[in-house]
Each structure stands twice: as C-alpha cells, then as structure tokens.
Amino acid sequence: MSATYRIQDEPRPGALGHLVVNPVFPLLSLLLAGTWLGVPWFILNGFAMGSPTRRKETVLAVLVIPGTLLLFxxxxxxxxxxxxxxxxxxxxxxxxxxxxxxxxYALCNLQQRSFALHEYYGGVVRNGALVLVASVFLGPRILEALTGGSTVLRVMLG
Structure with a gap:
C-alpha cells in the first residue's frame, strides 16, 4: 500500500504542456485581436498547464460570448x-x-497563480508574442471570414 502526496493547487500539465504561455498573452490577444482568439487561447492554456482552476476558467471563458450577446x-x-x-x-x-x-482580466488572474508554479518548477513556457503579432495583422481578415459580415457576430467575436 502506497500513499500518494498531492498538493491541491499544483498544476499538472498534460500532453499539451509544451504549449503553455504566460496568461498575459491570451489577455493581450483578447484586447488587440478579439474574443475569437483570446477565449479559446485562455481555455487551451488552462488545460495545457493543468491548472487546478481550469473548470472555473472554462466557465468564465464560455460566459464571455453569451454575456456579450445578452448585453447587445x-x-x-x-x-x-x-x-x-x-x-x-x-x-x-x-x-x-x-x-x-x-x-x-479575471481569467488572467486565475491562470497567473498556476502559471507561476508551472514556471517555477521548470515547466516549458512558450513565447506567445508571434501569435499575438500575427493576430493583430491577420485578425481583421480572420474576423471577417468568421462572421461573414454579420454585425451581431462581429460584436460578439470582435
């Protein structure tokens, strides 16, 4: 019989652990490119990092689009x-x-704690600057392709 010791808030990276970025990059992509990139990137980052709050992060991320639609x-x-x-x-x-x-901002703050532990204990951290810069330049074309010119979709995903 062996006992396993586990810290509750310890991130446990999965197969996507090599894709972890600083949560500031998904936040900046939300600011500069739009919801179409920022929300999925937050979700992916949470699961890649093995964040113990990834369910809460996913719920918050998923609430962005319906909340925007209701507000609209x-x-x-x-x-x-x-x-x-x-x-x-x-x-x-x-x-x-x-x-x-x-x-x-709430998502960034939630992920920042897990990211700090992930980074401190030697987890792989990628630089998200290239994706961010590419999304700034290619984002309007991608957003147009995603929305098909619909104003409501542009408000929700932009």
Whole structure:
C-alpha cells in the first residue's frame, strides 16, 4: 500500500504542456485581436498547464460570448424603447468591451497563480508574442471570414 502526496493547487500539465504561455498573452490577444482568439487561447492554456482552476476558467471563458450577446440585445431593446438614442449607442456599446475585458482580466488572474508554479518548477513556457503579432495583422481578415459580415457576430467575436 502506497500513499500518494498531492498538493491541491499544483498544476499538472498534460500532453499539451509544451504549449503553455504566460496568461498575459491570451489577455493581450483578447484586447488587440478579439474574443475569437483570446477565449479559446485562455481555455487551451488552462488545460495545457493543468491548472487546478481550469473548470472555473472554462466557465468564465464560455460566459464571455453569451454575456456579450445578452448585453447587445439589452442595448438594442433600450434603443427601441427610447431610453438610448442613436448618438448615445456608441458610448453604451463600450459596456460590451468592458464586459469582455473584465472577464479576460479575471481569467488572467486565475491562470497567473498556476502559471507561476508551472514556471517555477521548470515547466516549458512558450513565447506567445508571434501569435499575438500575427493576430493583430491577420485578425481583421480572420474576423471577417468568421462572421461573414454579420454585425451581431462581429460584436460578439470582435
């Protein structure tokens, strides 16, 4: 009979452990490229790192898109009811950006703890700068291909 010792918050990298990046890169991709890249990258990074909070991270990441859609529908409803005007819509639209960035920041903070342990104990860490720079330049074309010109999809994934 052998007892196994396990630290509860210890990251346990899986087969994708060689793809781990600093959580700042998915956050920057969310800021600069959009939800279409930032959200999947956060999820992939959490699973690659073996983060003990990866389920919580996945739930937060998945909430970004439906939350943005609900916020968009609320703004359209307020516009139709006359609470908002056409000239105030761009200012109200900032709330969708704030929603995405707040969840991105929360995801970055959740992953940062596991990443620090992963890095400290010699885990492989990749540089995400190349993906980030490529997404900034190729992102508008990729977003156009993903949305097909739909305004609602552009708001959700942009």
């Amino acid at each position: 529908q609320l703004l359209v409803l307020l516009l139709m009811e006359g609470v908002l005007t056409e000239s105030s819509m761009p200012y109200a639209g900032v709330s969708a950006i704030v929603w995405k960035l707040a969840l991105g």
